[in-house]
Every structure is written in C-alpha cells, then in structure tokens.
Amino acid sequence: MERWTLDRGSFSSRLMLCSHSSAGFAEIYTLGADALSLLLTPMIFSREYIGYLARRTVKHLIDAKMITTSDLKGTEARVTEGLTDELSLEDRINEEVRVILDAYSEEMRKSGAQYQEMFKKVKGELAKKYKAVL
C-alpha cells in the first residue's frame, strides 16, 4: 500500500492519500498536481462556483430591482466572502473535531471508542455550540 501525507499549509490536520493498488497509484500519479489540489479543496462547492453563485444572486437582485449598487465588483466580492464563510463552516467544525479527537486518541484507543462515532458526537456538540446550520 502506498501512502502519502500532505501538509495543508496553515491547517493543523493533514490529508492522507492511500492507494490500495498499483492501478490506483497510476491514476493519482497521472492526474498529478491537479488532482491533489482538487482533493485539497474540502468544501462541497469549489471557490469558483461560490463566486459564480454570488455573482448570479447579486445580478438577480439587481435585475429584479430589489437592490442597487455603485460598486458591482465590490458587492460580488463581499457576497462571495459571506457565502464562502457559511459554506466552509462545516469544514472548520470538522477540523476542530479532528484536533479534539487527536488530543484524546490514547484514551479512545484504551477505551475502545469508535473514531467515527466519537467524530459524529463531538461534531454535533460543536455544531450546537456554534449554532451552526450544517
């Protein structure tokens, strides 16, 4: 089994790409950096798509004569930022769950706790704490 560990810049977690067969390895190797950068985009929608969502929504509101703006680009950028923040909330929570579970990994191993179950439980607690809509 081939195994890679990639640092994700300022993020504390790491992305592990595991290949279970030589065919899988060849696939990843062929796609190269593009594939890796895609895998490093964790949100449900790409940043480009969120930008598109924001632009189209702002345009819709202007066309429907509901809003006016003297700085279209600036408005689109702010809405993109807001939507990105909201759509990346789950990833930030997942990240926090991983950090918490990493800190308790030894206790979890000793008690035989299942990582997936603990992940769900802690994620639920954090979502409640932040009043997040996931």
Add this chain to the structure above:
Amino acid sequence: MRISRDKLNKLAHTVADTLADIDHVGFMEDRNTIRQEARKALENLLMEEGRIDTAARQKIASQRKIILEGSQEWEILYRKYYNEEVRKLGI
C-alpha cells in the same frame, strides 16, 4: 440539491445580511423580501448545480470498470468531471 433547506435559508440570510452591511448597496425593498428573492435565486442555481453533480456521477458510473464511491479514484474522477461540467457554465 446537495444542501438542506435549512442551509439554503441560512445562505439567503447571509446574502441579505451581507448586502445590508455594504455602504454602497441600496435596498429598494425590505430586507425580508430581499432575503426571499435571494433564496429563490440560490435555489434555482443550486438545482442547476445538482444536475452538474448528477452528470459527473453518471460519467463515473458509465466507465467500463466499477469505481466505488468513496474511493480515491472515484473522488478524483468526480472532481475532474464536475469541473468539466462547471466550465460549461463559463465559470
């Protein structure tokens, strides 16, 4: 659509709240009406996105060999086909 109704409502709130915070944006209607209209726009766009998701999944399913969802190969192909579909929108 790949997000819940609650999340869609939250996104519409985010759009309305963000717009209200921008000095150079003028509201011609009240914030609630704008939020509802933003929700409509987002819903239509995200339905379209749902079709992109389906198209990408169908392309993977039509491969000669079976590629299991959740495998790294599936994820890589999904992103590849998804982005091809997204590019058709001119993004």
